[in-house]
Amino acid sequence: MTAYARKRSFLFFFVALSSGTVVPFTDTAYAESAADLQATKSKNKHASHVAAKTKPSSAKKSTNDEVLTVTGSRIANPHAKSPTPVSTLTQSDIANQSPTNNLADLVNQLPQFAGSQTPQNSRLALSGGTAGINALNLRNLGAVRSLVLLDGRRTAPSTITGLVDINTLPQQLVKRVDVVTGGASAQYGSDAVAGVTNFVLDKTYTGLKINADSGISTYGDGVNYSTSIAGGFGFAHDKGHVLLSGDYAHEDGIYSVTRKWNENGNRILRNPDYAAGNGQPYYMVRGPGGTNNALPGGIINSSTGAVANSLKGIYFGQGGSVNHYNYGSLSTSTTSIGGDYALADNGRNIGLQPGSDRKNLFGRLSYDVAPWMTLYAEGAYNESEYIYNAGPQYMTSVNLTGDNAYLVDALGADALKNVSSATLGTTAHDMPYRKTDNRRNVQRYTFGGEGNFEMFGKRASWSAYAQYSATRTHEQIYNVMNNAKIKKATDAVRSPSGNVVCRSTLTDPGNGCSPIDWLGTGVISSDAIDYALGDPYRDEKFREIVSGVNLSMTPFATWAGDVNVAVGGEYRDERASGYVPSEYRSGWSVGNFLPTNGGYNVKEAYLETEVPLAKGLAFNGAVRGTDYSTSGYVTTWKIGGTWQPVQDVLFRATQSRDVRAPNINELYQGGTSRTTSVLDPWTGGTDTVLEMTTGNSKLKPEKANSTVVGSVITPRFAPGLSISVDWFHIKLKDAIQQFYSQDILDQCYQGDQSFCSAVSPDSSGNRDLYVQASPFNFSKITTSGIDIDASYRLPVRRIFAKVPGVLTVHGQASNYLKYVADSGLSPAINTAGDITSGPPKWIYRFSATYSLPSFSVTAIARGISAGNYSNSYVQCATGCPAYNAYFPTIDRNSVKGTFYFDMNFTYKLKYQNFGNMQVFLNVTNLANSKPVLVPESGLAADSTYSSLLGRTFRGGIRFELQ
Structure with missing residues (x-):
């Protein structure tokens, strides 16, 4: 050396x-x-x-x-x-x-x-x-x-x-x-x-x-x-x-x-046979499964009227075709095992x-x-x-009134005689995916x-x-839904001249609202997309x-x-x-x-x-x-x-x-929000949550x-x-x-009222809950x-x-x-x-x-x-x-x-x-x-x-x- x-x-x-x-x-x-x-x-x-x-x-x-x-x-x-x-x-x-x-x-x-x-x-x-x-x-x-x-x-x-x-x-x-x-x-x-x-x-x-x-x-x-x-x-x-x-x-x-492993399809869901003291597990893992409460062309999850849920399970395909969903051998309010489970996006379009x-x-x-x-x-x-x-737009609570023009066109006036409203779930196939x-x-x-x-x-x-x-x-x-505009665009009716318009346009003709047809794929107009979406920064x-x-x-x-x-x-x-x-x-x-x-x-x-x-x-x-x-x-x-x-x-x-x-974010964060899914401890189903996080200077x-x-x-x-x-x-x-949303809900379920005070319904109606943390x-x-x-x-x-x-x-x-x-x-x-x-x-x-x-x-x-x-x-x-x-x-x-x-x-x-x-x-x-x-x-x-x-x-x- x-x-x-x-x-x-x-x-x-x-x-x-x-x-x-x-x-x-x-x-x-x-x-x-x-x-x-x-x-x-x-x-x-x-x-x-x-x-x-x-x-x-x-x-x-x-x-x-x-x-x-x-x-x-x-x-x-x-x-x-x-x-x-x-x-x-x-x-x-x-x-x-x-x-x-x-x-x-x-x-x-x-x-x-x-x-x-x-x-x-x-x-x-x-x-x-x-x-x-x-x-x-x-x-x-x-x-x-x-x-x-x-x-x-x-x-x-x-x-x-x-x-x-x-x-x-x-x-x-x-x-x-x-x-x-x-x-x-x-x-x-x-x-x-x-x-x-x-x-x-x-x-x-x-x-x-x-x-x-x-x-x-x-x-x-x-x-x-x-x-x-x-x-x-x-x-x-x-x-x-x-x-x-x-x-x-x-x-x-x-x-x-497109990887094969993403077709695994296993889901954790509540065991429908569970009862207190019967010795069965509360949850079970089953597959193949998919989301049943939000489909690319929309699915009706519930309806109100003389006969409750008379429209449940109707889903819409290409060009607005009307179909009936097969919930498979086992299902919850959000998930189906077998049946038509493969109709859901199933994470294929979330980005790798x-x-x-x-x-x-x-x-x-x-x-x-x-x-x-x-x-x-x-x-x-x-x-x-x-x-x-x-990932795609994701909505499970789109509210359609019984006189919604697109709903009447799709199902016919007779089918809606005793229906006052319907709740739709959709991943909005026609809308561009959200991009960060x-x-x-x-x-x-x-x-x-x-x-x-x-x-x-x-x-x-x-x-x-x-x-x-x-x-x-x-x-x-990019391509984020404006809650107020979505609500207006969803409320579509026929004008006296027979055209489909936003109900709000009847009283405010210059508001620029363009109606959205949620029922099917290949049906939403480019004007409706331009009206309802924005690009926050x-x-x-x-x-x-x-x-x-x-x-x-x-x-x-x-x-x-x-x-x-x-x-x-x-x-x-x-x-x-x-x-x-x-x-x-x-x-x-x-x-x-x-x-x-x-x-x-x-x-x-x-x-x-x-x-x-x-x-x-x-x-x-x-x-x-x-x-x-x-x-x-x-x-x-x-x-x-x-x-x-x-x-x-x-x-x-x-x-x-x-x-x-x-750090500065923990001390002074002005507030950011995200939409996420949580497991509802009361029902065993899944809720969508708008979660807002702010800083703490103390x-x-x-x-x-x-x-x-x-x-x-x-x-x-x-x-x-x-x-x-x-x-x-x-x-x-x-x-x-x-604590994030899941923990806050779990603590509220256990009876801690300080956590329950952080939970409220989502005022926009686009998600089930609003949680502040x-x-x-x-x-x-x-x-x-x-x-x-x-x-x-x-x-x-x-x-x-x-x-x-x-x-x-x-x-x-x-x-x-x-x-x-x-x-x-x-x-x-x-x-x-x-x-x-x-x-x-x-x-x-x-x-x-x-x-x-x-x-x-x-x-x-x-x-x-x-x-x-x-x-x-x-x-x-x-x-x-x-x-x-x-x-x-x-x-x-x-x-x-x-x-x-x-x-x-x-x-x-x-x-x-x-x-x-x-x-x-x-x-x-x-x-x-x-x-x-x-x-x-x-x-x-x-x-x-x-x-x-x-x-x-x-x-x-x-x-x-x-």
Whole structure:
């Protein structure tokens, strides 16, 4: 190993090379690679958990060495032993294993992440402004409780909830991703309750690299392509350095679901044979089934008059044809099993993937103004647009009077003699589907400095920065029904001249109303559509100013070694402002936007220290004082330690108090609404609900106690082998959460009048109920589990003397033992293994890479374990216990897990004195395995842990000139 490489290896720590968890390794770094294939001897001197570099992609020759800190610690000493577990993805992991052009998709495969928000599962975020966001969620505690950093600093959020869209980062310059899987508020501040994800850039990159790729699914849809370019060069004898990058990515939208798995048709419905005490389950799972109270051309659900419901079951087809619905072998007020179940949309037209376009620009300029000071400036701009098909119009309570002109024409006057009104359910096949269009631009400007100098006779490091970012969002929903106009247009009668007109037009001829014929497909006029639909929107601006200073030093030593200390402070100011035209603030079926305005500031100071206590034993502690302008002062802290009794084994443990302050959206949200479906606990049927959510300015910070205990084994007899096991336990109190419609109805059913007061009939008549909700500090969330990580890197020639190449295998798994969200108002349920509301019991990922100088192949196996529809259900077939609203019985509650197999092939070419080129092919879900299926009336699959597109292919070229 060269002296230069040795020096750099002391500055970086080694990490297992396949999508891996950082493990303690040697100071000299186990530097075998496919390029040199030389077996170096591991000295197994356990170092801290940071990513390793066997050799940098380029070296900036400067009098001022880069300031290096371990993610999870503010101490700028590469020999410090952080007790906090850290997982790392390296550049080779990203190149060999990234399944798409989104780095977040690869990061989310790590088992520590559960329930992250992606463009795939945010397709129905109609009014929240978060559709399209790639936001990381550690431990299923919510993306707002996972802090995202760029080079150890806060980066620009993409929403007023504070979520960072990973797609806004300069992905082609990321040299590693560090994931801290433990509370880190004392080091990094608010939002680090579940941990920290730090994206580290290659700030000294020299050369030019160009990437281009394209992909498609095995079904011929989901076409995507991206291109990127990044370059860096030095100037002024390498005292200065410039980095530039840009990328563009596009994905075609998939606006209907034609996959076979969506024809599953299972539904959860009330057992018609259930009676108190007869031992049968309250609910049952049956299929194939479909919605029977809303059809593309409309179905009459009830009628009033001399003979009640005399028209029930009449539905209308092409051109207004009159038919009679077959309710099948089993039916409720909303669902039919068998019969004409297939007439319903059944989620086929809800959209599978958004159409998207993203553009990124990034630039960085740095200069060594002195041996102890490097100044830098960064600028970044991101622009993105995500377009979703949010599904058809959905109405179950269209009121038609007995003299409705279209109803009389369809059924005849004789059939309506004794009918005063009819209630129709429709998904309005003739109307365009609702479309969400979320556009964002995020800009960030950072100025700072860093350097190393001598203090107390030892090397010390400092850094300081100031950052301004602004995010502008335009949230628009197209083809939304105006409630008042729909009501007028539905009330169609014949004028004295015999034409069909709106009844309101008879008394107000200039009102512009155009009547709607709901009865059939191919019957609604374009004038009626133009009259009744609108396009509500909201514009929001989110501004953040952050500044911080950090100093890391070694002020003295004890009998056991140097004492490291880091101190610093941070100031942050966040403001949001919005605009919504008055006509879009109310009166719409969805998207009744209200602007959010408000802000707050935070002042923080911290101290961290590492104190060696004896040979192999060290203490680490940190404390931070934080003053919020909205909620006052809080203290966070962490204590921990490492013990290395022998070279092969390291034990580690931490205990921390972490906080998360309420974000602007939680404090000041003006109000957003959505239409959703709930299970009516009184009838067992399904109701449609208009739900309105507003902010709460009286919220306090959340507080969490986190414990992590684990060990790392790197046996000397097997160089390259590392095994780590960590147990974690997080208890969050005063959690900011809110009850949504289903919970509010359930609590009202149990007799709590405070919840009943939040429920009322929908005044528009378009839905059954109206529910209002706001967040409160009322919940406790407890989660615990075990992380297991094992990796082995082996030159194949150790086994077969004449066979070249390096084999790297890596397995990771997280076992979620407990996840309990306790509101105090209902029984606490462990939802670990609950597919709908909790993390899976097991999330796992295994990879194996075989590398040669000119070729590499990577195989990945990943998935989740089997679970339940809901852990609140009690599964039984006979002898079932008495009905309990919190724990209802059901005859089938199990959900199969899923297993996906991916492959990546990379062929490497090197042109002498010119550059390197790689040609790659990535196949995701090679076996075309179906997703986790759930019994729903919409999309019949889990969209968080599953691959909805099926088998996909992506190929491309990477070219690098150095």
